[in-house]
Amino acid sequence: MIEIITAERADWPGIWAILEPVVREGETYPLDRDLSGEAVRAYWQAADKQVFVARDEKGGVIGTYYLKPNSTGPAAHVANCGYAVRPDQRGKGVAQALCRHSLEEARRQGYRAMQYNLVVSTNTRAVRLWQHMGFAIIGTLPGAFHHPTLGYVDAYVMFQGLV
């Protein structure tokens, strides 16, 4: 049983335990690998983001995502999200549950679409999952991401209508 709810202030240590390995790996997010916890907190909990957490039966934070408008004004009806799962919970459907929740939440809030701006092409598990969840690759950005071991790799823009 996974429960997904709005994050509270007290959740940050649990969220950081999830984000720190993601940031240190440097393979999926456009964040410098040596960012401090405070810098990542400023990114993940920026003023325009709503943050959610997934909890297991014992209340431990096993995943997190943010939801925000991808742009502003006449383009603010398109949502954007970022997701992360605790390393020991990967491959267990947590990311899928987070994505499903985010799509429902975006619809509930009146967003008309959801867009991912920079899905690293080498993150094949994520690409397949987002496709499974209804997203289409609408464009390929050549060499747009500098992977720590593979060098410059492509990134995808992925999009899904919600109405």
Place this chain on the structure above:
Amino acid sequence: MIEIITAERADWPGIWAILEPVVREGETYPLDRDLSGEAVRAYWQAADKQVFVARDEKGGVIGTYYLKPNSTGPAAHVANCGYAVRPDQRGKGVAQALCRHSLEEARRQGYRAMQYNLVVSTNTRAVRLWQHMGFAIIGTLPGAFHHPTLGYVDAYVMFQGLV
């Protein structure tokens, strides 16, 4: 003769005279049409943006653009720009001069590519100009922009490698 140089503090009134009609029209930028001058200034002169102005022979500001990293960390090598031309100077090659200058400047600063995230499809003159300047439409975002008279219209992601 158009001179394009880094903007100075004293240029803001000239820049605002260019941006105000663009914002009030609401047809090209993801900005609310009723934004105040201060709000637009915070957007155009945000901390991550370098701002340039084009001047005519008399020193009047006839165009402006910003240059910034489109993303951060391992994706900060892709540049992003926004351009605007004074209404009475449209159709005279100012936008093309701004774009050419921005591409040269981005290359000079070591950017490896330039990306436009939200080119409104109905802004056909801009789309054609960016294509003429070497950009490719790498994806179409369905209904991603709410046009004041046409309703939801598509927007393009446009991209150009610089290396």
